[in-house]
Amino acid sequence: MASSQHVLLSPAELAYLHASLSLAPPIRLDGRSPTQFRPLVAETGILPGTNGSARICFADGTEAIVGVKAEVERTAQRPGEDTVFFEEGGVGTDDADEEGETRDGVDKRKGDASWVEMTVEIPGLRDDDSGTAFLSAMLSEALLADGEFAKRLWINRRFHWKLYLDIILISPPLSYPLPLLSLTSHLALLSTRLPRLKSEGDEDPFFDDDWAAAPHLYPRTAATTTRPPITLLVMAVGNNIIFDPSKEELTVADVALAVSVTSATSPSTLSKPHTTDAEAAAAAETDPESGRNLRLLSIRTIDPPSRLTPPGVANAVNAAYGAAGTQKATLEAQTAAETEAVEGVWKAPRGGAKRAVLGALVQKVLERGGVVDEVLDALEAVELG
Amino acid sequence: MPITILPPKPSRPINNNRPSEDDIYNASDSDSDAGTGGGGATIDPDGDHAMLPPSTKRPTTTRTTAATSSIVTPGEQITDDPQWMRGHGTYIPSTATGRAAAGAIVSSVAGTVARTNKLLSVRPLRARYTPEVGDLVVGRIVEVQAKRWRVDVGSTQLAALPLSAINLPGGILRKRTETDELQIRSFFAEGDLLVAEVQQLFGDGGAVLHTRSLKYGKLRNGTPEAEAGAAGITNMEESVSTTMYSSQNDRIEVETMREIARLRGVVTALVENGLRVDEDMVVRGYHEAVEMAMVSVEGSDDTYLGGEKGQQLAAALTGV
Numbered sequence: 218m219a220s221s222q223h224v225l226l227s228p229a230e231l232a233y234l235h236a237s238l239s240l241a242p243p244i245r246l247d248g249r250s251p252t253q254f255r256p257l258v259a260e261t262g263i264l265p266g267t268n269g270s271a272r273i274c275f276a277d278g279t280e281a282i283v284g285v286k287a288e289v290e291r292t293a294q295r296p297g298e299d300t301v302f303f304e305e306g307g308v309g310t311d312d313a314d315e316e317g318e319t320r321d322g323v324d325k326r327k328g329d330a331s332w333v334e335m336t337v338e339i340p341g342l343r344d345d346d347s348g349t350a351f352l353s354a355m356l357s358e359a360l361l362a363d364g365e366f367a368k369r370l371w372i373n374r375r376f377h378w379k380l381y382l383d384i385i386l387i388s389p390p391l392s393y394p395l396p397l398l399s400l401t402s403h404l405a406l407l408s409t410r411l412p413r414l415k416s417e418g419d420e421d422p423f424f425d426d427d428w429a430a431a432p433h434l435y436p437r438t439a440a441t442t443t444r445p446p447i448t449l450l451v452m453a454v455g456n457n458i459i460f461d462p463s464k465e466e467l468t469v470a471d472v473a474l475a476v477s478v479t480s481a482t483s484p485s486t487l488s489k490p491h492t493t494d495a496e497a498a499a500a501a502e503t504d505p506e507s508g509r510n511l512r513l514l515s516i517r518t519i520d521p522p523s524r525l526t527p528p529g530v531a532n533a534v535n536a537a538y539g540a541a542g543t544q545k546a547t548l549e550a551q552t553a554a555e556t557e558a559v560e561g562v563w564k565a566p567r568g569g570a571k572r573a574v575l576g577a578l579v580q581k582v583l584e585r586g587g588v589v590d591e592v593l594d595a596l597e598a599v600e601l602g
Numbered sequence: 603m604p605i606t607i608l609p610p611k612p613s614r615p616i617n618n619n620r621p622s623e624d625d626i627y628n629a630s631d632s633d634s635d636a637g638t639g640g641g642g643a644t645i646d647p648d649g650d651h652a653m654l655p656p657s658t659k660r661p662t663t664t665r666t667t668a669a670t671s672s673i674v675t676p677g678e679q680i681t682d683d684p685q686w687m688r689g690h691g692t693y694i695p696s697t698a699t700g701r702a703a704a705g706a707i708v709s710s711v712a713g714t715v716a717r718t719n720k721l722l723s724v725r726p727l728r729a730r731y732t733p734e735v736g737d738l739v740v741g742r743i744v745e746v747q748a749k750r751w752r753v754d755v756g757s758t759q760l761a762a763l764p765l766s767a768i769n770l771p772g773g774i775l776r777k778r779t780e781t782d783e784l785q786i787r788s789f790f791a792e793g794d795l796l797v798a799e800v801q802q803l804f805g806d807g808g809a810v811l812h813t814r815s816l817k818y819g820k821l822r823n824g825t826p827e828a829e830a831g832a833a834g835i836t837n838m839e840e841s842v843s844t845t846m847y848s849s850q851n852d853r854i855e856v857e858t859m860r861e862i863a864r865l866r867g868v869v870t871a872l873v874e875n876g877l878r879v880d881e882d883m884v885v886r887g888y889h890e891a892v893e894m895a896m897v898s899v900e901g902s903d904d905t906y907l908g909g910e911k912g913q914q915l916a917a918a919l920t921g922v
Binding site: 236596 | 604605606607608609610611742744788791792793794795820821822853854856859860862863864866867870874904905906907908909910912
């Protein structure tokens, strides 16, 4: 889908970048290791008027702010088995329902994708720009893919929380902003608190006005390790897999993927089949002994700008190149330059992504105790303001 | 450690005891060259700028205080004393505004006040490059026109490189022909990085470049920061006489690539920590970075200079 903004680089630079990133181990422009992220500065609870908020900056000045705001909304009633006719003395049946819920342990909560509204704002881009729309779609897709998130917004059968996520990139996008926006939304959701419910059953919701007693949307107890999803940008150059690519690195990517993962509570929830409408959603391998239960939510391919770059001209066929004025061998050289790769000459990648490379990318992301685990740990260590 | 997340730095203490205007602008003329900080462009990595106190706390006189170390903002009055002349970065409004009296000298940029004898000027915190004739510039082609290229050299305007101001292949001195005009993209195309000299200036500050020397031409075999560093500083640049229009990289050893990455890291760290970037600083920074890598746990092959390592480097360079 939609590519990131165009970066103007000369074929010589592209060839150099590609060569240095294809080495084993790759040499990245800023000296990072392949799995290393750019250092972040993060804080939460910066917006007092919201239910949860976070801010993340990169060292280069890129900065994102996310605010989460919740409103109580009446759930649209559809005639069906669980239709509540409150006027007909629903209270009594409610109690029975509550008991029934606890008795057979069935989760009666229901969620709906329309309960979450996400807006992404990127300076210099229109709201309906394809890039912005795609970013917002990717981020909300990660949230809603497994349907578990919307269930958290369920209050009772007649009311639910409507969550507004406002994601704002403050600086101009110096690199593809997806990982930054995703990490910031993750932090904001971690810090989100909803007022404690005092009413019971299906009556009109009534809340505790003590904010200190408000529980977190994602409670942090030892029992639950469920976390909001994160979407990571991963790219491949040759056989190397590179996390959190900078703008220049993305320009020479063979494949770029946006992979959304989440950590789930228990293996039992993983056994349930999850199918999403648009994209592949698959449950990851689980190993209850160590680390988190990472679950793959969605994969999207990002169209890397490398396909739009101009090719370099090999010296053998370069008419303006000093001594290459001789016209003799040019025909063979020209065909060779068109078909074969010449060392040191940039050629935009052609064709689709190799299946093995895609597989390796996803494998690397879902690695137990790997990058995602450490990213989630680091995000959890951020003090909630 | 794939990711480091730091808490934001506490904002810097607010300096309330700024010297009053009388101390600065009525001082004797002998100390003409007051220190203006000269910090250069600074980018605050986490956006915690030291804020000036709110305007309610500021003196209500129209004579604004502007200490040598403080920053003036656009529209802020520097002085209304008629003995001063206005220099770059200032203007004199014809009518009085909310923040300045008529006839006062007002800053037109955000920066530090500089005084040269009786001339008041404001040095912008972040400025674009102002070309001068004879400057060696590194630029990127952004546009190809019929008889010239438009080059981004970091100035306010694009510089022009006419087809007649380059060395055409097949003989250094010859007239440009229509064939040359037709194959203008074979010399330089959009995105190409080149090193050139400023030949001429227009009245509005636009520059005309030339590459009529064997020293100038297309840059390759590296990344812009490192190339610019290498070309200008250590003279590692090879002769470009035959390779002027080549876009093919030579074989580059892994060690060289690593050092290029290190050099780029040094330049980035200097910028991120608000230090001046010049030949001396880059050379010192590079040596410091090599020594840091020698003693680091990751080994001497580690070229990462972001985050805390960059701050260490900056601290070592400034001797703080």
